[in-house]
Amino acid sequence: MATQTDAGDQKLHAVPSAEDEAGQAYFDKIIAEDSRIEPADWMPEKYRKTLTRQMSQHAHSEIIGMQPEANWITRAPSLKRKAILMAKVQDEAGHGLYLYSATETLGTPRHVLNEQLMSGKAKYSSIFNYPANSWADMGAIGWLVDGAAIANQVPLCRASYGPYGRAMVRICKEESFHQRQGFEILLELANGTPAQKQMAQDAVNRFYAPALMMFGPTDTDSPNSQQSMAWNIKRFSNDELRSRFVGMIQEQVKVLGLTLPDDQIRYNEETGLWEHGELNWDEFYEVLAGRGPCNAQRMERRREAHENGAWVREAAAAYAAKKAQKAQVA
Ligand SMILES: [Fe+2]
Numbered sequence: 001m002a003t004q005t006d007a008g009d010q011k012l013h014a015v016p017s018a019e020d021e022a023g024q025a026y027f028d029k030i031i032a033e034d035s036r037i038e039p040a041d042w043m044p045e046k047y048r049k050t051l052t053r054q055m056s057q058h059a060h061s062e063i064i065g066m067q068p069e070a071n072w073i074t075r076a077p078s079l080k081r082k083a084i085l086m087a088k089v090q091d092e093a094g095h096g097l098y099l100y101s102a103t104e105t106l107g108t109p110r111h112v113l114n115e116q117l118m119s120g121k122a123k124y125s126s127i128f129n130y131p132a133n134s135w136a137d138m139g140a141i142g143w144l145v146d147g148a149a150i151a152n153q154v155p156l157c158r159a160s161y162g163p164y165g166r167a168m169v170r171i172c173k174e175e176s177f178h179q180r181q182g183f184e185i186l187l188e189l190a191n192g193t194p195a196q197k198q199m200a201q202d203a204v205n206r207f208y209a210p211a212l213m214m215f216g217p218t219d220t221d222s223p224n225s226q227q228s229m230a231w232n233i234k235r236f237s238n239d240e241l242r243s244r245f246v247g248m249i250q251e252q253v254k255v256l257g258l259t260l261p262d263d264q265i266r267y268n269e270e271t272g273l274w275e276h277g278e279l280n281w282d283e284f285y286e287v288l289a290g291r292g293p294c295n296a297q298r299m300e301r302r303r304e305a306h307e308n309g310a311w312v313r314e315a316a317a318a319y320a321a322k323k324a325q326k327a328q329v330a
């Protein structure tokens, strides 16, 4: 049976029209010049599809990523910590909004993207399916998870698709604050009582490997990366970015007076890359397939939040309709 995707792929293989050929030539020129593609420009269907998938997954990750930390807002150890954490979680909601808006410029409406998330058709970053068990996890998440996100996202500020690159500039500024606040939580715990230091170490131990897996599968298992790099969406491979991140955190962990749970970290002079111990990729694929520790809970909470927000959407739509009507009369 021909599915919608099959039909889409057939279209891709159809004889290109003169308009398509001119569009492709313009697109190729823009990419070769390392310049930017804007929403109204012609673009290959596969470029549009790849970006829609990547950007919406990114938006979903920002929104689902609010959950593990929101869980600690009411239990933050002080008013100051509560205010900082609340601001951070709100930033993530903002990141989701910029990214959904940027994705919509590729032609898929927001409600469709949302349906894809809630039906389980769309993925989000596997890291958010791990629980946040202690206050120190707020530190480890900020330092390692937001840190990995920055390492991944700074090169995306130069992504060839204009709205994505521009959204990333602001997001990365806020992510830097997120990483600092996480590091500072760990620093304070690491310099606290032996029990607090142990709590910080436990959190780092739990989040280290999942954070490294945020860069995605190894280059040999990431077939789409090459195309994304040719299109100037991605600038560095998964392994390159992961290696850079390991190099960065192995220095920072010394300032914390903690250790990384990996005795195989070393700098390879020949390749110029930081190497690390073997990661459990079976676990990564299990979590990605929806069988991680918190997948069901995260999705249930998201659906519940969507239902609870129905009145806000209705009110906003009614207000917009009223405004449009008034403008028409005027
Ligand atoms: Fe974010």
Ligand SMILES: [Fe+2]
Binding pocket: 092, 146, 149, 174, 175, 178
């Ligand atoms: Fe963040």
